Amino acid sequence: MTNAWFLDMGAVAVLLIVGFYCLFTQRNLIKLFIGVEILGKAATLAMMATGLEKKNVLVAQCLAITIIVVEVCVIAVALAMIINMYRHTGSLDIRKLTKLKG
Amino acid sequence: MHLFLLIGLVAFTILAVLARDLLKAAIALAGASIFLAIIFFRMGGYYVSVFEITIVAGLITVLFIATVNMTRHQEQDVVESKWPRIIFPLFFLLFLVVDFLVMKKLLGTIPALQSAETGTFGEILWGKRSFDLIGQIGVIFAGVLSVLALFRKRSKHD
Numbered sequence: 001m002t003n004a005w006f007l008d009m010g011a012v013a014v015l016l017i018v019g020f021y022c023l024f025t026q027r028n029l030i031k032l033f034i035g036v037e038i039l040g041k042a043a044t045l046a047m048m049a050t051g052l053e054k055k056n057v058l059v060a061q062c063l064a065i066t067i068i069v070v071e072v073c074v075i076a077v078a079l080a081m082i083i084n085m086y087r088h089t090g091s092l093d094i095r096k097l098t099k100l101k102g
Numbered sequence: 103m104h105l106f107l108l109i110g111l112v113a114f115t116i117l118a119v120l121a122r123d124l125l126k127a128a129i130a131l132a133g134a135s136i137f138l139a140i141i142f143f144r145m146g147g148y149y150v151s152v153f154e155i156t157i158v159a160g161l162i163t164v165l166f167i168a169t170v171n172m173t174r175h176q177e178q179d180v181v182e183s184k185w186p187r188i189i190f191p192l193f194f195l196l197f198l199v200v201d202f203l204v205m206k207k208l209l210g211t212i213p214a215l216q217s218a219e220t221g222t223f224g225e226i227l228w229g230k231r232s233f234d235l236i237g238q239i240g241v242i243f244a245g246v247l248s249v250l251a252l253f254r255k256r257s258k259h260d
Binding site: 004006007008009010011013014015017018019021022025026028030031033034035037038041044045048049051052057058059060061062063064065066068069070071072073074075076077079080081082083084086092 | 104105108111112115116118119124127128131134135138141142145146147149150153154157158161162165166168169170172173190193194197198201205221222223226227230231234237238241242244245248249252253
């Protein structure tokens with residue numbers, strides 16, 4: 001494995017930890033999906049870096065494009081849900097979504 | 103150069119998480135996507151670089167900014183807790199150490215491919231990965247139908 005792959009994987013690790021930090025600590029719904037987006041970036045970078053290392057950039061590109069398409073759909077649906085939740089609760093705070101709590 | 107691009111990518115993502123203003127956070131995320139697209143371009147992934155710029159840096163940023171604008175006047179009421187800011191740097195350091203140790207052990211176990219790939223991007227996408235495309239089409243339709251369902255007008259009976 002080359003130094004470039006190590007560097008890329010280091011960046012992937014940092015992106016993963018930043019994404020998980022965002023998911024675990026933020027209470028704003030939009031911020032949570034920014035965290036999901038960061039995790040998607042980490043996955044795409046890992047895929048491309050490993051594809052380059054294994055001399056399989058084309059297959060890696062196909063898989064990365066699949067990840068991006070799924071990511072866009074997830075974000076679009078999530079943001080539509082956020083707008084609906086905001087209309088119901090008047091807030092973006094995740095702690096106020098407790099109507100189904102027993 | 104590669105190192106600077108990676109540092110730029112990480113810096114913009116951290117900025118996106120730490121920015122208090124959601125609009126600035128969305129724009130920082132778009133900046134991170136542009137850095138990532140440049141990294142992909144330098145790796146030889148031209149198609150995925152175009153996808154990253156047009157869809158992630160373009161479309162998703164527009165979606166985020168539209169949502170921020172539609173929910174803007176009460177966004178400041180979300181109070182974030184303070185303690186993660188203290189614990190996070192310690193956790194981050196611990197994660198980096200564990201990550202380095204685990205990855206060093208994993209390196210020998212990643213199997214090498216039998217042969218390097220041949221053909222063009224189109225041949226691989228439409229030939230070998232055609233099942234992925236069917237899945238992508240399904241996901242896109244599911245996304246469109248979900249958004250339509252979420253924004254449908256309520257009938258008088260509801």
